[in-house]
């Protein structure tokens with residue numbers, strides 16, 4: 276074998292091993308995800324739309340990585356969540372279940388408005404219409420200066436949470452657009468009180484502590500318009 280082909284062979288071998296590992300990666304079982312969701316629905320709603328105006332957060336459409344990370348944090352008791360404690364211990368939530376419920380929830384799309392239809396048209400299905408209406412989630416505009424909030428958001432938050440506020444799966448960054456404003460406020464306080472860690476890569480950075488109450492209010496006001 277000519278000497279020059281050895282590195283090539285190594286590359287090919289490494290590639291073969293990697294692709295094999297890829298082929299063995301587990302595919303999410305969405306039926307199992309749907310079944311697990313029956314438990315979650317009691318608080319987070321049947322479509323992951325959240326409940327009680329943000330006492331329970333929206334989960335639908337959250338980036339997959341973020342959902343997995345948070346469930347692991349709950350399971351390891353690194354993020355406190357008394358309400359969920361009994362649902363996330365090792366027995367109830369082994370890794371494959373976390374992957375399945377995360378894959379199920381991330382794929383749910385919640386429309387922000389209900390399409391107009393003619394209720395008198397033949398074939399109108401009132402039950403289906405009611406189900407559709409339950410999925411609609413439009414965050415009411417929160418108080419604050421949207422112009423100032425937009426500038427701050429774009430400069431300070433968009434690099435991670437996305438210009439459109441939809442989050443970023445690769446980085447495990449949650450959506451902020453379409454999330455209940457009071458839920459976001461509660462989490463802001465958890466970060467500034469160091470109950471949660473905002474940036475796992477820089478755990479000592481008090482990322483949100485640098486902003487005044489008014490600045491945060493303006494940012495969240497802007498965020499509340501992103502799903503309009």
Ligand code: HEC
Pocket residue numbers: 311312314315316317318319330331332333334342345346355356358359362376449461
């Ligand atoms: C008894 C009510 C309850 C049930 C059941 C429940 N949760 Fe929760 N969940 C909560 C509460 C309350 C919070 C918010 C905690 C906080 O404020 O930090 C939460 C937060 C979360 C979060 C963090 C979301 C975010 O944006 O920060 C995820 C992810 C989550 N729940 C997933 C699930 C899944 C998956 C299930 C089903 C296996 C489930 N929950 C069942 C009450 C519940």
Ligand code: HEC
Pocket residue numbers: 332344428431432433434435436446447448449450451454459460462463471472473474475482483494
């Ligand atoms: C360096 C990247 C980065 C920047 C910049 C950033 N965030 Fe985050 N943010 C994250 C990550 C990662 C999480 C999830 C962390 C965790 O709790 O595990 C998060 C979570 C949050 C949450 C909790 C949402 C939920 O559903 O639990 C809020 C609220 C939030 N960020 C607000 C902001 C605001 C407002 C700004 C701008 C002032 C901002 N973030 C800037 C990375 C960032």
